[in-house]
Amino acid sequence: KSGCDLIEIGIPCSDPGAEGEVIQKATIRALAAGTTTDKIFDMVERVALKIDIPLVFMTYLNPVYVYGAEKFFARCEKAGISGIIVPDMPYEEKGELAEPARAHGVKIISLIAPTSEGRVGMIARDAEGFIYLVSSMGVTGVRSEITTNVKAITDTIRKYTDVPVAVGFGIATPDQAEDMAGASDGAIVGSAIVKIIEEHGSKADEPLAAYIRSMKDGVEKAEGK
Numbered sequence: 001k002s003g004c005d006l007i008e009i010g011i012p013c014s015d016p017g018a019e020g021e022v023i024q025k026a027t028i029r030a031l032a033a034g035t036t037t038d039k040i041f042d043m044v045e046r047v048a049l050k051i052d053i054p055l056v057f058m059t060y061l062n063p064v065y066v067y068g069a070e071k072f073f074a075r076c077e078k079a080g081i082s083g084i085i086v087p088d089m090p091y092e093e094k095g096e097l098a099e100p101a102r103a104h105g106v107k108i109i110s111l112i113a114p115t116s117e118g119r120v121g122m123i124a125r126d127a128e129g130f131i132y133l134v135s136s137m138g139v140t141g142v143r144s145e146i147t148t149n150v151k152a153i154t155d156t157i158r159k160y161t162d163v164p165v166a167v168g169f170g171i172a173t174p175d176q177a178e179d180m181a182g183a184s185d186g187a188i189v190g191s192a193i194v195k196i197i198e199e200h201g202s203k204a205d206e207p208l209a210a211y212i213r214s215m216k217d218g219v220e221k222a223e224g225k
Contacts (some may be wrong), residue, residue, distance in 0.1 A: 001210065002208075002210075002212035002213045002216065003212060003213055003216030004053060004212060004216070005053060005054075005055065006053055006054045006055075006130075006178075007051075007054075007055050007056070007059050007206075008056050008085065008190065009040065009044060009054065009055060009056070009057055009058070009186065010023065010026075010027075010057075010058050010059065010065050011037055011057055011058070011059035011062070012026075012027040012031050012035055012063075012188075013027065013059060013060040013062060013063050014027075014031065015060070015062070018089045022168065022191040022195050023190065023191055023194055023195050024196070025198070025200065026194045026197075028147055029198075033104075037063055037067050037072075038105070040077050041075045041076075041078075042077040042079065044080070045078070045079045045080070048079060048080035048164050054082040054083070054130075055075070055079075055080060055081050055082060056081065056082055056083040056084060056085060056109065057081055057085070058084075058085040058086075058087070058173070059084070059085075059086065060077055060086060060087070060088050061086055061088055061089050061096070064084075064086070064097065066107055069100045069101075070094075070095055070100045072100070072105050073100040073101050073103065073104040073167065074100075074104055076104055076106045077105055077106065078087065078106035080106075082104055082106065082107060082129065082131075083106060083107040083108070083109050083128075083129040084097075084101065084106055085109045085111070086108070087111060087199050091110060091119065091122065091123045091126075094108055094110075094126075099215075107127075107128040107129035108128065109127075109128075109129050109130060109131070109132050110123050110126065110127040110128075110131050110132065111123075111131075111132045111133075111134055112124070112131055112132070112133050112134065112153065112157065113133075113134040113154065114134065114135075120153070120156050120157060121156075121158070121159070121160045121166070124157045124159075124160035124163070125159045125161060126161045127161055128164045129163070130163060130164040130165065130185070130186075131161075131163055131165045132166060132168055132188065133150065133154065133159060133166065133167045133168070133184060133225060134152060134167075134168065134169050135150060135158070135167050135168065135169045135171065135180065137168050144204040146169075150167055150179075150180060150183040150184060151183035151184075154183055154184045160164075164185040164186065165184040165185050165186075166184060166185055166186035166187065166188050167180040167181075167183070167184050167186070167187055167188060168187070168188030168189075168190065169188075169203045171187050171188065171189050171192075172189065172191070172192040173218075173220030174214045174215055174221075175218060175219055176218070177215045177216075177219050178216035178218035178219065178221045178222045180222075180223075181218065181219040181222035181223065182222035186219065187215065187218070189212075189215055192211070192213070193207055193208065193211070196208050196211055
């Protein structure tokens with residue numbers, strides 16, 4: 001309702017290697033509260049009945065392997081999941097999940113980082129859904145400044161594919177969302193949203209909606225230029 005074009009849902013993992021403090025703490029809260037992959041699938045099935053925008057999972061290889069890849073992607077199809085982001089799976093290992101994901105209509109979202117350099121073409125040519133462009137080295141979390149030349153990397157990606165490019169890691173303000181969307185096709189926000197939920201708990205709806213609207217306004221400013 002606040003203007004998201006796509007929603008990324010994290011499946012908690014006990015070793016979330018790409019995450020900063022905010023999402024690590026959220027993972028601990030979720031696991032301590034008894035969250036399981038099955039409960040998340042049940043929740044997504046309820047949510048999918050109420051919205052008409054794509055839903056993607058972000059998780060790590062271990063939860064998928066423990067659940068069983070075929071069973072996992074079959075449930076993704078049933079729940080209406082469009083894609084999956086797996087930050088600890090290198091592009092070269094994508095084949096580990098490719099067959100069951102494809103069989104159930106789930107796209108594996110490729111990540112490209114500032115260090116990808118000579119691998120950009122290889123990753124981009126095989127990309128599907130959208131490309132997750134990592135804005136900064138390190139883990140997820142709010143950053144006061146993003147110094148990576150996102151436009152230069154996006155321009156390189158464009159030589160190989162027309163798949164949309166969205167930028168994540170560290171984006172927290174409408175100005176940052178405008179800048180990133182202006183240099184690519186969209187902005188991905190995670191830790192800032194999780195922080196609002198951490199601060200407000202069950203009363204997070206209103207501040208969360210206001211924040212997301214402000215970020216959407218930033219993206220739309222970029223689209224209007």
